[in-house]
Amino acid sequence: MIVRSEEETVPAEQSAGRHGRRMGGHSALLGFVERYGLLLLLVVECVVFSLLLPDTFATVGNFKSMASAQAITLLLTVALALPLRGGEFDLSIAGLMTASGAVTAVLLSNGVSLVVGIAAGLGLGLVVGFVNTGLIVRLGVDSFVTTLGMSTALGGLAYAVSDSTVVVNLPEGLLALGREQFFGLQSVVWIGWGIALVAWYVFEFTPFGRYLLFVGGSPGSARLAGIRVNAVRTAAFMACSLIAAFAGVLLIGNVGQMDPSIGSQFLLQPFAGVFLGATAITVGRVNILGAIIALYVLEVGITGLQLMGAQPWVSDVFNGTALVVAVTLSLLAARSRRRA
Amino acid sequence: MADEATRVMADETALHLRRISKQYEGVTVLRDIELEIAAGQVHALLGGNGAGKSTVVKIMSGVIPPDPGGSMSLWGKQISLPVSKAYENGLAVIHQDLGLLDNMTVLENMGVSSHYGARILGRISMRSERRLCEELLAEMHLDVSPDQLVSTLSPAVRAGIAIARARRVMREYSDKYLFVLDEPTAYLDARESEAVMRLMRKVADSGCAVMFISHHLKEVMDTADHISVLRDGRVADSFPAGAGDKNRIITAMLGRELVEPYPEVRPIAGGATRLDVRGLSGQVVRDVSFEVRAGEILGFAGLVGMGHEELPYLVAGSGAATQGTISVDGTDISSMSIRERVSAGIALVPGNRQRDGVWPDGTAEENVVLTATVAGRRKSLNRRGERRSAATLLARFGVKPPDPARLAIQYSGGNQQKIVLAKWLSMGPRIVVLDEPTQGVDVGAKFDVLSEIAATAAAGGAVLMSSGDYEQLAAMCHRVLVLRHGRVVAELHGRSLSETTIAAAVHG
Numbered sequence: 001m002i003v004r005s006e007e008e009t010v011p012a013e014q015s016a017g018r019h020g021r022r023m024g025g026h027s028a029l030l031g032f033v034e035r036y037g038l039l040l041l042l043v044v045e046c047v048v049f050s051l052l053l054p055d056t057f058a059t060v061g062n063f064k065s066m067a068s069a070q071a072i073t074l075l076l077t078v079a080l081a082l083p084l085r086g087g088e089f090d091l092s093i094a095g096l097m098t099a100s101g102a103v104t105a106v107l108l109s110n111g112v113s114l115v116v117g118i119a120a121g122l123g124l125g126l127v128v129g130f131v132n133t134g135l136i137v138r139l140g141v142d143s144f145v146t147t148l149g150m151s152t153a154l155g156g157l158a159y160a161v162s163d164s165t166v167v168v169n170l171p172e173g174l175l176a177l178g179r180e181q182f183f184g185l186q187s188v189v190w191i192g193w194g195i196a197l198v199a200w201y202v203f204e205f206t207p208f209g210r211y212l213l214f215v216g217g218s219p220g221s222a223r224l225a226g227i228r229v230n231a232v233r234t235a236a237f238m239a240c241s242l243i244a245a246f247a248g249v250l251l252i253g254n255v256g257q258m259d260p261s262i263g264s265q266f267l268l269q270p271f272a273g274v275f276l277g278a279t280a281i282t283v284g285r286v287n288i289l290g291a292i293i294a295l296y297v298l299e300v301g302i303t304g305l306q307l308m309g310a311q312p313w314v315s316d317v318f319n320g321t322a323l324v325v326a327v328t329l330s331l332l333a334a335r336s337r338r339r340a
Numbered sequence: 341m342a343d344e345a346t347r348v349m350a351d352e353t354a355l356h357l358r359r360i361s362k363q364y365e366g367v368t369v370l371r372d373i374e375l376e377i378a379a380g381q382v383h384a385l386l387g388g389n390g391a392g393k394s395t396v397v398k399i400m401s402g403v404i405p406p407d408p409g410g411s412m413s414l415w416g417k418q419i420s421l422p423v424s425k426a427y428e429n430g431l432a433v434i435h436q437d438l439g440l441l442d443n444m445t446v447l448e449n450m451g452v453s454s455h456y457g458a459r460i461l462g463r464i465s466m467r468s469e470r471r472l473c474e475e476l477l478a479e480m481h482l483d484v485s486p487d488q489l490v491s492t493l494s495p496a497v498r499a500g501i502a503i504a505r506a507r508r509v510m511r512e513y514s515d516k517y518l519f520v521l522d523e524p525t526a527y528l529d530a531r532e533s534e535a536v537m538r539l540m541r542k543v544a545d546s547g548c549a550v551m552f553i554s555h556h557l558k559e560v561m562d563t564a565d566h567i568s569v570l571r572d573g574r575v576a577d578s579f580p581a582g583a584g585d586k587n588r589i590i591t592a593m594l595g596r597e598l599v600e601p602y603p604e605v606r607p608i609a610g611g612a613t614r615l616d617v618r619g620l621s622g623q624v625v626r627d628v629s630f631e632v633r634a635g636e637i638l639g640f641a642g643l644v645g646m647g648h649e650e651l652p653y654l655v656a657g658s659g660a661a662t663q664g665t666i667s668v669d670g671t672d673i674s675s676m677s678i679r680e681r682v683s684a685g686i687a688l689v690p691g692n693r694q695r696d697g698v699w700p701d702g703t704a705e706e707n708v709v710l711t712a713t714v715a716g717r718r719k720s721l722n723r724r725g726e727r728r729s730a731a732t733l734l735a736r737f738g739v740k741p742p743d744p745a746r747l748a749i750q751y752s753g754g755n756q757q758k759i760v761l762a763k764w765l766s767m768g769p770r771i772v773v774l775d776e777p778t779q780g781v782d783v784g785a786k787f788d789v790l791s792e793i794a795a796t797a798a799a800g801g802a803v804l805m806s807s808g809d810y811e812q813l814a815a816m817c818h819r820v821l822v823l824r825h826g827r828v829v830a831e832l833h834g835r836s837l838s839e840t841t842i843a844a845a846v847h848g
Contacts, residue, residue, distance in 0.1 A: 205720045207713050210706060213699075220696035224658055224688055225763075226679035226714045284701065334701070335749060 031283075034333065038280035038290065042120060043273040044298045049304035056307045066187060070299045071188035071253050072097075077270040077277075077291050078192075078199045079243035082236040083143070084274050085203065085286040087216025088136065091238065092128060092147040093270065095154030098263030101248035102122045102158040104174075105167040105258035114173040118249050125245025128154065129238040137233045151267070158260040167258035178253025188254045195243065200288040212236060268319045272298060276326035284334040298322055352379040353416060354518045354549035355400070360410035362395055362573075369395050370573040371405075377518065377566070379415075382544045383551040384560040387570035388593050388782035393416070393553050395519055396570070401433040409692045415516045423519070430514040432506035434521045438498055440490045440505075447486035450505050476504040481542060484542050495528050496535030499713075503543060519543060525559060526780055528646045530843065537563040555782060557586050558811070567704045569593055594784055598670040601783070602815035603791040606798045609760050611635045612669075614802035615655070615771050620664030622647075622654045624824035630728040632771075637793070638816035640806040647826040649691065652773040655804060656688035657681045668771060683715060685770030689760055689777055691806075697760040698748040705730035705744035707759050711767040728809040729766075737762040738788045754785030761792055772796055773804045778812065790816060810842040824847055 030059070033040075050058035076093050083090045104121035108114065133149060135141045178189045203209035211232045214222045223229050252258045277290030301322075302315045353376060360373040367686035370392045377383045387393045398404045400412070405422030412419045416428040426432070440449050473486045482500045486564045490498060503519055510517055521540065525533040537559050540550045544565075554560050560567060561581065568578040569592035576639055577584075577592035590601070610758045611634025620628045624647040632638045653659035655666060657678040663675045673684050690696035698707050709726045727744055734742035737758045739751070748756060757777070764772065777793060778786045793815070807813050813820050822830040822845040830845035 201720075205723075207716070207721060210713065210721065214706075214710070216704065217701045218695070219697035220692070221690070221699055223678065224656065224690055225710050226682035228679060239702075282600050337701075 011051060012104060016071050022311070034279075034283050035281055038276065038293050038297060041141060042293055042300060044333040045297065045300045045304065047299065049307070053201065053304070053307050055235075057149070059302055061305075062303070064315075066296075066299050066303055067189045068186050068254075068261055069303075070295055071186065071192040072247050072254070073269045073273070074192040074264060074292065075243055075247040075250070076266055077159040077273040077295055078196050078288065079247070080194050080270045081199065081203075081277075081286050081288060081291055082212070082240045083233075086212040086233055086236045088143040088216075088236070089144065090132065090147045091267065092132065092150035092241065092265035093247075094263045095151035095158070096125060096128050096241060096244045096250040098158040098260060099128075099154040099161070100245035101252045101258050101262075102161040102167070102260055104249050105170060105252045106161050107175060108171050109167050109169050117174070121249045124239070125241045125243075129241030132241065133234045133237045133261060136237065137230050145309060150249060155260075155263055158263065160259045161260055164260065166260075168256075170252060170256060170258075173251075174253040175256055176253075178250050178255075186254065188250050191250060196288055196292055203286075203288055204282075208232065208235070228326070249307050268323060269295065269298060272319055272323040272326050275330050276322060277324065279333045284330070284337045326331060352516075353377070354379050354381070354516070355412070355551070356413045357396075357400070360396070360399060360409045360412065361407045362392075363407055368573055370399075373410075373570075373573075373575055375568060375575065375578070377549050377551055379516070379549050380542050380544055381549050381565045382563055383549065384550055384564035384567045385553050385570065386555075386557075386560065386567065386589060386593060387576075388784055391570040391593070391782075392573040393570055394522070394574075397433055397522060397553070400431060400444045400520065403818070413692045414518065425591060427506070427510045430510055430516045431518045431520070432503075432504060433459055434499070434502045434519060434524070436523045436526060438502040440498055440502060440670065442491040443489065445487050446477070446484055446491055446493075446501055449490055449501060450476060450486070450508060452505070472508065477509055479507070479546075479723070480504045481537075494535070496539055499524055499536050500539050503539070517548040519548060519550050521550065522555050523780075524552060525556060529538050531643060532808065533559055543629065553594055557589055557778065557783075560589070561586060573593055574820065578587060590783055593782070601787065602812070603794045605794050605816055605818070606635065608633055608635045608818055611800060614669060615804070616665075616667040616670075617655070618665045620651075620654060620666065621662045621826075622650050622659055624826040625650050627655060628662075628821075628823070628828055629824070630748035630803060630821060630828070634800045634802055635797050636819070637797050637803040637805060637817045639813040639820035639821060640804065641808070641810060641813055642819055642823040642844050643846060645809075646812075646824040648821075649775060651823075652688060652690075652804060652806050653674070655727075655773050656686055656735065657772070658688065679714070682711070682767075685768075687711075687743040687764035687767060687769035687772045689757075689764055689772070689774045691779060693753070693756055693760060693780070700747070700749035702748055704734060704739065704742060704746050704748060704751070705750050708733050708744075708762050708766070711753070711763055715767060733762045733766050734759075737765075737792060752782075754781040754789075757781050757789055758792075761789060764773070765792055765796055769796070769801055771802050771804070775806050776808065777805065778807075778809065810839045810846070813842055814839045 013261050057060065076097065080090060100121035103124050104117045105178035107120055108117040128150065132147060135146050136143045178188050182190055200318040209229050211222065214227060215229050215232045219229050273291045274286055278284065278286050280290040280293060281287050282290065298319060302318050305314050305318065355377040357373055357375040357377065360370060361368070362370040373396060379505060385393050385396070397554060399406045400423065410421065412423065412429055414420060414525065417429060419429055441452065447470060451469055460470055477484060480496060480500050482504065484493060484497055490501065506519065519630035524536050528536065531672065540552060544550045545811065566580050567589060569576045569589055571593060575594065577588065579588070613631045614634045615632040618629050624645065640648035640651050650659055654661045657676060661674065665672055667673065667688065668684055673681055676684065685845050705726060708730050712729065713721065730744040731742065734744060739755050739758045739762065745805070749760060751759065772793070775795065778789055781789060793803060805813065805817060819831065819833040820837055820842055821828050822832065822842065832841050832845065
């Protein structure tokens, strides 16, 4: 291991001086393209679709609706980024969102007070986070399989709670939480950006954000350095579940009803966003800015194609392909960084 | 060293490399490498980290193409470059991890590289597999049953099985084999290393040729017939083992003479007891007591599994002690967590660098400031301060290149170890616990690493050092405790402390 990698590093070791400082050791131009390529893609998408569709795409209304459409997904993306930065999967986010939405919706439509209803939804998030960490962190069960099962179970629970019907007549207060307009945008959009901003700060500027990476990348040395590895992983899963549960509450407030079948369409984009995002900004690492840009790349692409008359199935093909491309690219990016 | 039989075959050439060069992105990694290995020869390939050893091996086995212009022949046959299917021409590379499947039997391992003698969906004939396996084991003089699990075997036997397996793949094509072993003894203790050396000797004596890479000069001097040393991508020296000594190797490796291979260790300045361990027991360690004074370097030696390698982790708190007390400057730390022990001033430089020492995908800066980050209890990171202190630390510990933004994995083993040391020694520890501090570290970097350890002791730290390198223990330690079956069986110091007395006590 040691020897096999050591001599691969020789060229970069010697060329490092020529290119100055950067993460990993590419040429400056290549590094720039790698970091901002995704952002560039977003800009190109916007320009191309604006030229092709000046009347439908290039309108303020369209951009507002794209922002609203992505607000809940953005929350889930941030939630997912927490455990993934620490090297663990959490597939239960979509199921949890649906279940917490269902619990809150049913309680509120039965006349329970707004605060109690929302607290119950968030409470479900805490319970799921607690179970997830108990199994994954304490017992060491594989996170992918655990949360896959959890997601399916929670999706079923949503049907049970809502009696397999669409729950309507939600109180005004909840609708205000999800729909109220501020500066021309719905409250969910602002909440999504706000939480993303907090997560970005935590990831980039706090010890916790770095410990997450450390714990994911080298749990052994993290432990010996005095990092409470299990506490860090627990915190990541708990925060993830809490945000996902909150997304459920916001979702029903925004849509104005609770449809238990809604959850499944929310799982793929967060994954595509996080993985694709890891190929930009801080290349090779799960990072929030990259994930947000990736999410908008997907949304703008799909919206543009649909406005040009593409069939609805295009979005599935687009998202699925994007996820596969994203994991491949992030693997290649990480590998080239190691090599260089 | 070579007996009559091998001398007769010695005019046959197993490998001949001529003018092999390699550039990566305009940087020369290898330049005009000439290498000749005779049949029956054990050939040692040495060089500092980054000298080009692995690149040579990769070119020989076809993993990477050489630059045009060179040539290579195997067993007298010209090979077209880049090499494809080296094993068809009688060359097998045995990597350090051996590539054995631990939870499978010897028999199952033996056939895995050759489809068990069947087509991919064909039926495996277990009878002929077994016969073949026994035959190969006998050829290698390995006394193991084909049904034994590989995980239960000693490292030397495992190496033997890896060689036998390679032999099986090659024998369909040729009856002359050159085995290349990449650092076969890096993680082995003295006795196991000797067993591997004997194995290589046996293989070579049977008419094959063996080339191995090693950082242990002693085993090289004891075993190799011919020694080649690489430095900066060139063959700096190549000579028959009888024609030179250790100093000739070191001079070739460093390009200069290393006057004193070990740093000066100051006598203990009569300091107070820093670390007091009483009746400590763990998994293997049984009822061990010792004191370490400020400024003292205490060594631990023993065979693998005898407890000396467990002690550092018990003191640092990552291994669970079942009994006993550990006090630092009079304060009992036995029930403290790792984190609390770190803040109490205990630093652990672990033996498994890849797993426990560095975060490979983190930058040098992120790795080196970690202890400060953990100790800092700050709400947010002070990025500018980190960059500054990282730059200072990398320079002070002689990490090359001192680039804080470079990923840890991009550094060579020796430089990674310097990063780990910088991480821990920068926190000004009261107690430093080291497990094999110079494992996989080349001679030049080894001196730097040991100098930092000596400096920490001189500054009043108490140092514990566990190692299988007796020469190093004798040179660096004020006292050495030897463990057998978890108990201290000898305490060596002053005149009674030397490489030979340690070896005698360990194997005694």
